[in-house]
Amino acid sequence: MQRKKASSHNKVRTLFILSLISYPLILFLIFYVFVNLNSIRMAFFNVKLDGTWEFAYFDNFITFIKGLTETGNVIGMSMYNSIRMYLINLVICMPLYLIFSYMLFKQCFMHKAIRIVVMLPQIISGFVICMLFVNFISGPDAPLSMLFSHLKIFIDDKSGMPIDLLYNEKTAFATTIFYGIWISFGTSLIVYPNAMKEISSEVIESAQLDGVSNMFQEMFYIILPLIFPTLSTFLITGLAGIFTEAGTILAFYETNAPDYVHNMGYYYAKLVKNANETTYPMLAAGGLLMTLIVAPVVILVRHLLEKYGPSTEVQ
């Protein structure tokens, strides 16, 4: 009787667990396992317009690599921009985020005002903020263009018009990066200060007793090592997404961005939207190639960070 009850209990338990995990599991199988396997297979085939597949050996890989190496080809430009984006994020954005986060953590002068200012774009709809930004900087009647015109700065030599930051070859990429940095401040200023708040005040007091005398030392010798797991997570996920991150380009230009602001994420998003299935094999081959580059790098970086990064354990 007891065994029967236990068996019935187990059945109900199993049913409950199944009901919870079966749906995400099915989604995972379809949208991750199947999609990836299909993509790998597709990389070696040509898809005809009637939907039939024809084995293509390495033709799609060759087409993608040709695009990568050909001067002026959008694939090469996209990859270059993706790498630039990651490096800029790593070298400029991350230190900035950390410094600002530390200032907030230390409750510096006007820290509440700073928090509101950087959080504001997060509160308002992303689309609205993007529209405001574009209308502010782009077009002959944009306030910034009028300011340039009035001050006679940033005037294009050839046309005599104030430059349009979103369409000038020299400024467009930088503008998208600037917007990306500005808009992602809000998220970073939640994550990092919260990680810093986890640090026990005793640790900081103890560090001060041990000779940490200024904010610089405190940040570099105490705070950063202790939030290193958060940092390394950002570093690794950023690196893993280096060729899938589209940034704000889609929001700025829809699918009509100039080639010189393309990155890989945007390039793929645009082609999947605009092109038909005959283009997909080349994209699949490119995806596979990029995975072959990124996956080992991510694993290596993760290994190095784990091995050589500071330990978070407080002795």
Place this chain on the structure above:
Amino acid sequence: MKRFFKILAIILTLTLFGSTVASCGEDQTGNKYEIVVEPFSGSGFGYQWLKDLATDWMKDNPDYTVKVKESSTYMAGDQLSQIAAGTTITDVYYGSDPNYSPGIYKGYFEDLTDMLSVKPDGENGLTIREKIMDFDNWQKVASKVSYDSATDKFSYSGCYMLPHSITMTGLVYDHDKFLELGLLTYAPNTAEVKGQLSAQGITFDVSGSSLIFSSSTGSTNYKSGDRILIAGKDGKYGTYDDGQPQTMADFDEMVKNIVAMDAANKAFVYATKDEYVSELVNAYVVQYAGLDAYDALTKYDSNGKEITLDDGSKVVIDWNNGYLAHSVKGVRGAVEFLNEYFYKDPTYYTYGNYVQNAQARFIAGGIGQADYVAMIAEGNWFELEAMETLKSAEPFGKGYGQVDYRMMLLPNIEGQKGIDGNGHGSVIASSEAGAITVRKQADAEKLAAIKDFIAFTLTEKALSTTTVNTGLIRGYKYSLTPAQLSAMTPFVRNCYLAYQDTANVKVLTSATDLLRSPFPYAAVGYMADVGFLPCKGVKSLLNSLKSNGDVTSVVNGVAGNYSQSTWKEFLASIKNSL
């Protein structure tokens, strides 16, 4: 508590699986007699015209219900995805764009070849094939292209689409306001003009140097007492293009006069997002370089004739050297035109990010204290799309149908080939041209009914009524009675008359004409959906000007769209794909 969890588990499971099944399944009405029709509702033309036709058809076909989807703004690409995913119940598409070709190859659509011999207006009427404007051209658009590797030849078969709509894009102006401001040219009091007027059956009075309209035996748009304007491209007085600038110099003078009248005046307004100004560039290039150059640019085949390139060399374009077409002579002049009036000098123009902003600026221009804007780069859907704005302008006499808006033809460009190859005529470009397709049907009876419904929408009465009520021009040969013409708003009438004046005006339908070759949908890496004159790297010519700052860079950008090696790859990928 256990019981609660058990019930919760069951509910969760049912909800999750239920929602999955519901979202993946087709929306079945279970009624085999229902025909679902999907027009594009995002344009100014709306869907009411199709609902009206469906109601009329159902009167004679009571066994069938035609359901018109009222809020579809899907383009062909989205509709193809829906068919692939099995998430649509649409039977017939009246698409605003014709890019259904990839679906034709996948067997999504019915071959409508048998419909071509149908006579919608009865035994004495024309067949659908005869009704279609330039059927040979259309057949290439609507066919499936096959490639025979043994003979290295391409062939066309079937007819999977029928024409739906043709639009016109150009500079729209308020004729009466132009008259008030003296921006149009009056007919001179010369013996030649008087002779022409008399030959046209127009009687007039002479008042000094002016000729004043009195009456006419034929149809004109003058009222008694109107001062007669010079004839337009059609050489006739009292038509849609009277008084318009004849040459580019006249046009320039008119623009300068507009801005000279008041520092706040603008000659043009356009929407930066929709970029109808690009259509002016397209029209300019074709008017200058001729229709063989247009074929070279849109089907990569100059019909065996030489076209002149920017460097002065001449070349016959075919699928093997199609990339050279973008170097055609005329692009430079067109980009200079764009630069001169729509980019370089903001004295001439203003803009809105979206069409609604530009429309509001144009309609309000000159009312009360608002600064005057003389012309808008818009299409023949302008009035319907701007209906709400026009309603608000009604108290000022600028409401819907109250204003004699007209489309300004491109003036003669020095050295132009025109539409006849001899320098005559104007070109109007079109940003949109739609197609009708029928999704593959399992039920032969229903398919027959669908074809009958489509044929009904192509009767003389249906075609003309649609144009009268909406301004939507259908891609067929049909005519309007004088009563129907007078029932139209002045703008719709003027556009229709310009479209009908095929001897003097060529309306380009590049959206469909590009599909005469399989490059747009079968060549991997081809820049589709960007018109026939994109600029390498930036696509849009206006953005290219912003980007490069000078005309030469843009011209080089257009010419450099595709290299010889890229083009070879295109051809190879087409052969692979077909």
